[in-house]
Amino acid sequence: MPNVITANNLTLGYENDEDIIKNATFSIKKGDFVFITGPSGSGKSTLLKSFYGNLAPRSGSLVVGGLDMVGISKKNLQELRTHLGIVFQDYKLINEWTVKKNVVLPLWISGYSTEVQETQAKRLLHHVKLTGKEHKYPLELSGGEQQRVGVARALAKNPFLILADEPTGNLDEYSSNVIWDLMENACHQLETTVVVVTHRIPMVFNIPYRHFTIDKNGSIYEVH
């Protein structure tokens, strides 16, 4: 299987701040399901941000989807992002848009027809158990429902890589289960690579996975 993410001596840090991730070397292959854990402030979210180009490597190299993230052009970054599915702990939904419009955002950005958007929205909302709520606004939904909209949006364009930052933190059991099921299915059936940053790996997980952990010094180890 080809590598989807390759890091070599990757060092990350914010402007005028100390290094957070230090000399990380790892690779993630197509179809891998990866959990990244570590204590608070260890740099889990920082690492995830670098995967979608929100943070440029300070040193070393990082290749995502065949694109070198060091000095990546805006155009290439935009193109890469249209092929990623990203899930945030705080959902990052557009509150003035309906649930359906939020779900089809990646399709709209890529210029898909209204018919395709309609069909995908119906299918995805069915998968995340939100049929009938397509015309509601995010703030009319519970936290769990909002996160399910976020996951549906991440899956809308069948991305090659799903990046999820604490997708089930503070969610009820039902919503958490729906979300893990969807991610497992995407990985298992579509060979989508999934990278999840989390505090806790779910007790019941039905597919093989890899487990990276980051220690307090910003070093990354594969533990499972």
Added chain:
Amino acid sequence: MKFIKQHISLIFPLIAILLGLEFFIVFDRTTDSFEKGLKAGYSMIVVSKDEMSIDDFKAWDSHIEQVEELEKSKILERLNMNKDKSANKSFESSLPNFYSLKLDGYLTVDELESVKNNLQKSSNILSIETFQSSYQSKYELFSFIKFSFRTFIGFMTILGFFLIVKQMEVWNFLHAQRMKVMEIFGASLFLRSKVLINMALIDAIISAIMTSWLFYLFKNSWVQGSQMAILKENIEGVFKFSDVFILLFAAITVVLIAVFLVVINIKEE
């Protein structure tokens, strides 16, 4: 309600700016024609020993545009001295030459004084009458009105710009989240700002139409019924159809600059 409020908060300052612009255009047209009237109605009288041509006068001061020699017989007529024709003939021949001079613009009082001083340098010129006191009072009144109106327009425009800056802060608050999310999912700058551009363009069109309509009403009701000769004489200059395009262009330029400034200031978290 929220939708209307969002639009009004941009339309209102835009109208303030456009009213300022249109008032400036109208005022410039009207005063320009008034200034031409003042210029046409003004002339200075010069008395010279020998005859002088326009080039002779221009050699002393370039502001002199037109020269008309006043007939001596008519001057005597005005003075009621033409009763004895034979006496008049000899008197007329002993009179100096009288000229009415027109200038190339409505000069300031200082400029007028300088024209007088330049002409006085000629030994041929015996006397100059500039009618300065009447000229000065007209000029000062005209200058004061011009200054007051321009100051008012300036304040209106500044107020409009301040309100637009305020509106830009509101836009930043309302649209930043959506634009950041869209950026994360790979939307281009144009796509991210499309909603804002569309809204701003609609508001620019509405503002230009409303300002044009206000001036159309102003022209067709208030100006026609007003006693202000300066406006009535130049009614065509109060509002021209072509002004709609000037206003539209100005409104679109202002909103696009505002949108651009907002968009480039929204940075991904």
